[in-house]
Amino acid sequence: MKLPRFLAVFLNWVEGEEVFPVPEQASGPFHSERIKKADPKKKPQTPGRKKDHSKLLSALYSALSVIVCLTVILTLLTTVSWLPRFGGDHNPVENEVYTRYVERELEEAGAVNTVAGMILDYRAFDTLGESNVLFIAVCSVIILLRADRKKDGSLNIPELESTPEEKPDDIIFRCAAMILMPVGLVFGIYVVLNGHLSAGGGFSGGAIIGASMILYVRAFGSEKLDKVFTFSTYKWITFAALITYTLLKTWSFYTGANGLESGIPLGKPGAILSAGLILPLNICVGLVVACTMYAFYSLFSKGGFGNGQ
Amino acid sequence: MTVLEWIRFLIGAALMLGGSFFMITAVIGNFRFRNAPCRMHAAGLGDTLGILLLFVGLLILCGLSVFTLKLIIIVLLLWMTSPVASHMIMRMQIENGFTPDGRKENKKK
Amino acid sequence: MNLAVVFLLTFLIVCAASVALTKDPLKAILIQMGFSTIMAAIWLILESPDLAITEAAVGAGVTGILFFVTLRRIGLIGGKAGKKK
Numbered sequence: 001m002k003l004p005r006f007l008a009v010f011l012n013w014v015e016g017e018e019v020f021p022v023p024e025q026a027s028g029p030f031h032s033e034r035i036k037k038a039d040p041k042k043k044p045q046t047p048g049r050k051k052d053h054s055k056l057l058s059a060l061y062s063a064l065s066v067i068v069c070l071t072v073i074l075t076l077l078t079t080v081s082w083l084p085r086f087g088g089d090h091n092p093v094e095n096e097v098y099t100r101y102v103e104r105e106l107e108e109a110g111a112v113n114t115v116a117g118m119i120l121d122y123r124a125f126d127t128l129g130e131s132n133v134l135f136i137a138v139c140s141v142i143i144l145l146r147a148d149r150k151k152d153g154s155l156n157i158p159e160l161e162s163t164p165e166e167k168p169d170d171i172i173f174r175c176a177a178m179i180l181m182p183v184g185l186v187f188g189i190y191v192v193l194n195g196h197l198s199a200g201g202g203f204s205g206g207a208i209i210g211a212s213m214i215l216y217v218r219a220f221g222s223e224k225l226d227k228v229f230t231f232s233t234y235k236w237i238t239f240a241a242l243i244t245y246t247l248l249k250t251w252s253f254y255t256g257a258n259g260l261e262s263g264i265p266l267g268k269p270g271a272i273l274s275a276g277l278i279l280p281l282n283i284c285v286g287l288v289v290a291c292t293m294y295a296f297y298s299l300f301s302k303g304g305f306g307n308g309q
Numbered sequence: 310m311t312v313l314e315w316i317r318f319l320i321g322a323a324l325m326l327g328g329s330f331f332m333i334t335a336v337i338g339n340f341r342f343r344n345a346p347c348r349m350h351a352a353g354l355g356d357t358l359g360i361l362l363l364f365v366g367l368l369i370l371c372g373l374s375v376f377t378l379k380l381i382i383i384v385l386l387l388w389m390t391s392p393v394a395s396h397m398i399m400r401m402q403i404e405n406g407f408t409p410d411g412r413k414e415n416k417k418k
Numbered sequence: 419m420n421l422a423v424v425f426l427l428t429f430l431i432v433c434a435a436s437v438a439l440t441k442d443p444l445k446a447i448l449i450q451m452g453f454s455t456i457m458a459a460i461w462l463i464l465e466s467p468d469l470a471i472t473e474a475a476v477g478a479g480v481t482g483i484l485f486f487v488t489l490r491r492i493g494l495i496g497g498k499a500g501k502k503k
Contacts, residue, residue, distance in 0.1 A: 115468050170400065176393040180386075191471065199467035207475035214483060293480050300487045 110266035111196040111275040120278045124249045134292045145299045177219030184212035192286035196275040202285025210293025241284040248277050321370035328363030349395050356391035426460050447485045454478040
């Protein structure tokens with residue numbers, strides 16, 4: 001059977017083949033270099049001494065992987081087949097939790113955005129765990145990738161073949177970044193602060209702020225940001241945000257949660273200062289996420305951030 | 310009244326059809342052209358002119374409101390970002406030793 | 419389910435299979451970013467704009483940047499930019 005042409009082209013593209021038979025000098029930007037680089041690596045794969053064992057092991061390994069994959073797929077498919085049909089008439093969509101969230105959320109949590117009320121009021125400890133996961137991830141990346149310092153204080157980055165070029169000398173890119181970066185920052189702050197009124201919240205707003213910071217660093221270099229955003233700044237911001245989150249939510253749960261009187265005014269639904277604890281919790285999550293995004297980027301690209309220790 | 314609405318619908322539909330045409334040419338060009346500058350040109354055309362025509366057509370069809378003002382903001386944002394992205398791609402091409410017509414320079418050092 | 423969701427879900431499956439089948443890491447990252455964009459559109463259709471914003475910002479934006487930076491560090495893309503210094 002002959003495949004349709006576009007399908008064949010797409011499959012070729014996915015497989016990494018040359019889509020169209022083109023001469024070598026007209027190929028894509030990365031293609032010809034990669035071929036040259038890949039060739040010498042293939043030579044060291046000479047067969048070792050333990051040939052029989054490795055063959056047996058690899059056969060066992062592939063058989064086991066196939067069995068495990070098939071088991072998982074079968075289990076999931078069986079589970080899915082027992083689920084009720086999507087959008088059916090007799091589905092239990094109207095269970096107690098759903099009804100409670102939809103009906104009582106406005107008076108119990110006070111947020112117009114029901115999703116924000118759910119994740120930051122009813123299930124706030126879940127979100128605390130997610131923020132902690134981000135913090136722990138950055139800690140592991142720091143342990144793995146943080147570069148040492150030389151005696152003169154500069155970062156001791158091993159000279160790889162292609163270290164990412166910091167600060168390209170490009171006036172067009174800089175002008176665009178100069179206009180776009182403040183817009184992105186303001187939009188991110190708006191998304192964080194408006195999380196209980198419209199779609200958004202700490203995670204998305206923090207990601208937007210972090211992306212704006214990455215854009216700034218790519219365009220103008222990280223010297224100025226390094227003076228402000230050091231390891232200790234990162235540590236204290238994240239620590240303060242997580243502790244504030246924990247204490248606020250502990251107070252709320254200690255006084256009973258679940259719509260009981262906790263002394264925190266809920267305010268008028270729809271106002272910016274409303275919804276009790278959701279606004280400060282959103283700010284905490286946004287701070288953690290924004291700092292995490294920037295820390296990830298600078299750790300991956302140059303192995304550290306900040307001037308002081 | 311109805312004549313005016315018909316005229317509005319026709320203008321909007323024509324603009325949106327033009328926008329769709331440019332988007333389709335962008336996709337086809339992305340897959341058919343042979344080197345990066347040509348592909349970049351096709352993609353940039355779809356990102357600026359196609360999006361502009363589509364969103365102006367939507368604006369005419371829906372009338373001016375807060376939501377359609379957001380469309381204008383999106384167009385401005387894309388006009389800011391997409392040409393800069395094309396410029397950066399071309400810059401990377403030249404830095405990696407390609408001529409602007411997509412051929413590899415054979416410098417012997 | 420309307421037609422658009424079915425269409426987008428089909429694209430999603432194609433994208434996921436392509437990411438698994440691709441041998442070139444750069445193309446895999448590009449397809450993964452496309453996957454995230456389609457996923458954001460699906461969240462928007464399923465009436466959860468919160469998730470759509472997060473998916474577009476994190477999945478298509480920041481994750482792609484991190485992967486690109488990592489690939490450049492290990493020297494798989496963009497060979498000569500660092501040598502010029």
